[in-house]
Amino acid sequence: MKKFISIDMQATGKQIKKIMLQQGYTINDIKEYLYLKNPQAIYKWFRGESIPKIDVLFALSKLFNVPIDDLIIGESLIIDNQNGTNKGANANE
Incomplete structure (x- = not known):
């Protein structure tokens, strides 16, 4: 079995939104800070449809x-090479 860690897009989006709200920022604040033309990318992060690029x-x-x-x-995935199944576990590292 192999252990593989990937980014949980939904949990990451929720985490970004949580931190944003805790610190009193609005979606418009984030949009302006990142020089985005519209906030659609931010909404996609929150819904777990995408994640922000590294920059x-x-x-x-x-x-x-x-x-x-x-x-x-992150999410830890254990991949069983013999039968091709995945087992997921949340890895908040």
């Missing part, structure tokens, strides 16, 4: 004054 994660970590690791939620 955006870096910018958000600076804005929120938190390490990038605090923005990303």
